């Protein structure tokens with residue numbers, strides 16, 4: 001099985017701190033991958049490097065076999081908008097826009113007319129259990145509902161890969177479990193892969209595979225080992 005996304009020998013240092021010390025990683029089609037490890041071990045740096053947000057000092061990032069880490073800033077940011085979806089811990093929705101326009105935003109940024117983009121955005125509400133909430137503003141949504149809107153927004157462009165950094169970090173356990181169940185299943189149903197950083201072993205257990213990062217390196221690969 002060939003990798004959708006791969007990192008080869010990735011290194012990154014900040015001054016005297018080594019955040020990535022030569023990471024090899026492959027993400028396969030429709031696979032969900034959890035990245036765990038202690039605070040400061042390099043999880044977010046790895047996620048952001050794979051997503052083309054941070055440039056590695058050494059090594060390569062390949063999307064469907066094509067190198068992306070050496071693209072110019074404009075091409076790289078266009079690629080991120082078209083091929084990647086992002087879900088973060090909180091604060092990612094625009095408070096002044098109704099939920100459906102928040103979801104439609106990535107399509108509008110790609111030049112799709114508002115009406116068409118909103119129509120397309122509405123299709124994601126039912127699978128994410130958001131029926132009837134299309135016109136609510138983020139301030140009128142619960143934390144779990146807001147995160148599901150953020151998931152819809154990540155998926156609306158039908159990305160190759162969804163990157164999630166502590167997507168349940170701000171939620172209680174029951175709500176977090178529901179959000180993670182939807183994130184993993186709807187992402188797979190859409191045909192995308194999921195790369196997720198989490199501290200929570202219960203959350204990671206919803207993924208197909210768990211990677212442990214320690215001191216900027218990948219440690220044990222196991223679906224059953226917690227941090």
Ligand SMILES: Nc1ncnc2c1ncn2[C@@H]1O[C@H](COP(=O)(O)OP(=O)(O)OP(=O)(O)O)[C@@H](O)[C@H]1O
Pocket residue numbers: 014017018019037038039040041042043044045046
């Ligand atoms: N922009 C930066 N400037 C300087 N040092 C940084 C920067 N970003 C990360 N680091 C350092 O690199 C190391 C790895 O950071 P990273 O955020 O990837 O860890 P993490 O595993 O995601 O941590 P956490 O679980 O606490 O979020 C840490 O020592 C951190 O302090």
